[in-house]
Amino acid sequence: MPASPERILENLFPFYRQEEFPVLLPQYKSRPLEGCRIIDASPVFRNTCAKYASLLAAGAELTVAVSPVMPYDSETAVLLGQYGIPVVEAERAGGPYDVVMDCAGALSHVPSRCGYVELTRSGAERYAACTQPVWMVDAGKIKQIETCLGTGESFFRALESLGIKNEQGQTLVVIGHGKVGRGIALHALRRKPLASASFVPATDRETLTDAIRHAFCAVTATGKRHAMSGLIDPAMLFSSGVLLANMGVEDEWGPEIPKNRLLNEGRPLNFILSDPTQMRYIDPPLALHNQGALELAEGRVLPGLFPPPPEMEEHFLSLIRSCGSVPPDMLNWIS
Numbered sequence: 001m002p003a004s005p006e007r008i009l010e011n012l013f014p015f016y017r018q019e020e021f022p023v024l025l026p027q028y029k030s031r032p033l034e035g036c037r038i039i040d041a042s043p044v045f046r047n048t049c050a051k052y053a054s055l056l057a058a059g060a061e062l063t064v065a066v067s068p069v070m071p072y073d074s075e076t077a078v079l080l081g082q083y084g085i086p087v088v089e090a091e092r093a094g095g096p097y098d099v100v101m102d103c104a105g106a107l108s109h110v111p112s113r114c115g116y117v118e119l120t121r122s123g124a125e126r127y128a129a130c131t132q133p134v135w136m137v138d139a140g141k142i143k144q145i146e147t148c149l150g151t152g153e154s155f156f157r158a159l160e161s162l163g164i165k166n167e168q169g170q171t172l173v174v175i176g177h178g179k180v181g182r183g184i185a186l187h188a189l190r191r192k193p194l195a196s197a198s199f200v201p202a203t204d205r206e207t208l209t210d211a212i213r214h215a216f217c218a219v220t221a222t223g224k225r226h227a228m229s230g231l232i233d234p235a236m237l238f239s240s241g242v243l244l245a246n247m248g249v250e251d252e253w254g255p256e257i258p259k260n261r262l263l264n265e266g267r268p269l270n271f272i273l274s275d276p277t278q279m280r281y282i283d284p285p286l287a288l289h290n291q292g293a294l295e296l297a298e299g300r301v302l303p304g305l306f307p308p309p310p311e312m313e314e315h316f317l318s319l320i321r322s323c324g325s326v327p328p329d330m331l332n333w334i335s
Contacts, residue, residue: 002062003083008053015046020279022323023287023316027054034059036297039110040101041065041090042119042289043271044072044080047279051286052085055293063097065090067106069249071271099293104249115301117292119143119285122223122249124305131303135292139307142284142316144179144334145326150281152183154270155219155247156191161273162263164217164243166191171215175202176222180247184221186333205231212236217243219269220252229254237261245269280325284316 005028018025038060042048055062064080066072067090080087096111103119105126115133118124127134137143159166166172166188174184177199200207209232212218220227234256237244245263246252247270259265270276288308295301320326 002056002085005053005057008049008056008083012046012050012053016050016279017325019323019325021050021283021287022319022325023284024050024054024290026319027287027290028057031057031059032294033297035061036098036293037061037063038099038101038293039063039065039088039093039095039097039107041067041070041103041106042101042286043070043103043276044076044087045274045276046073046076047275047277047282048286049076049079049083050279050283051290052080052083054287054290056085058290058294060293062086063088063093065093065107067091067104069104069106071267071276073274099296101289101293114296114299117289117296119289120249127305130305133296133301133303134305135295135301136305136307137285137288137292139305140288140310140313141334142288142308142313145320145331146277146281146285147179148183148186148334149326149330150183150277151180151247151270152185152187153281154273154275154277155184155245156187158264158269158272159217159245166216170217171211173208173211173215173218175208175218175220175228175252176248178221178223180223181221182333184219184247202231209233209236212242213240215242217245219245219247221247222252223248223250224252225250226254227252229256283324284320288313288316 044066063086065088066077077087090106093107093110096113098113100107100110100112101117102123105123108126117135118127119137121138172188174181200211202208213236246266247268251266253262253266263269264272
């Protein structure tokens with residue numbers, strides 16, 4: 001029998017304050033998922049346990065899947081076993097389950113009775129032709145709290161954990177201007193060593209190469225596999241002292257660059273941290289992921305890819321503003 005949600009929370013409270021998960025905590029009130037069989041492929045880290053506790057409190061029969069697509073913390077996976085929560089390899093997961101809670105499409109092959117909840121934009125392609133309901137967490141505002149605000153913060157926290165400091169006057173090159181790239185740039189400006197920002201078209205190879213040559217660090221956040229192949233001369237990267245990092249799930253630097261030339265061997269840099277995203281930033285999308293399971297179980301989602309309703313996201317944002325710890329001015333950054 002799985003551990004009680006209360007025990008899991010007791011183990012989390014030494015690490016996190018209640019105001020760091022203002023959206024997950026209200027989900028502990030009733031048991032709307034009583035007996036619902038759920039498999040969840042969210043990245044397994046310590047703060048993800050708050051999400052699992054919420055699902056157990058709601059009455060779900062939970063299995064957790066780990067995937068080679070996404071890094072995970074092996075110590076937390078062992079802890080889940082001690083909590084009595086089954087942990088399986090995503091590619092070997094069977095089924096059917098009542099609800100499949102996915103991340104990056106790792107469980108798209110698993111049969112589901114009610115449908116799927118996909119956490120990331122990268123998983124959308126796997127579900128493009130799905131005839132069942134697919135609740136897309138990444139299709140709304142709330143996910144930007146993680147991908148823009150949270151991932152931007154964790155990039156600098158990861159650098160600092162390696163003893164790397166961004167000094168005044170140094171140049172940081174951010175390649176990609178989606179949610180993650182914008183978040184890194186915003187946090188760079190917020191931290192003040194970087195006083196200004198300029199933009200370079202990625203198609204302008206000469207200007208991009210020159211910018212990287214004179215940078216202290218270049219980080220990719222394009223969301224595209226091998227995005228840098230053919231754009232940068234590998235010889236320049238070998239002769240330069242510039243630090244190379246990646247914040248995307250895919251290998252964005254490409255096969256021409258050896259893994260030992262990249263920080264964390266090219267895997268997302270923030271996954272070297274015990275909390276790749278701080279609880280305050282990961283709480284809202286994980287809670288929305290859980291909410292998607294409830295919407296599917298109760299038959300409130302239509303077939304096809306379905307974004308979270310705006311009124312639901314506004315409710316989540318009101319909880320964050322009134323009870324959470326994300327700085328209010330940072331919430332204005334999300335669109």
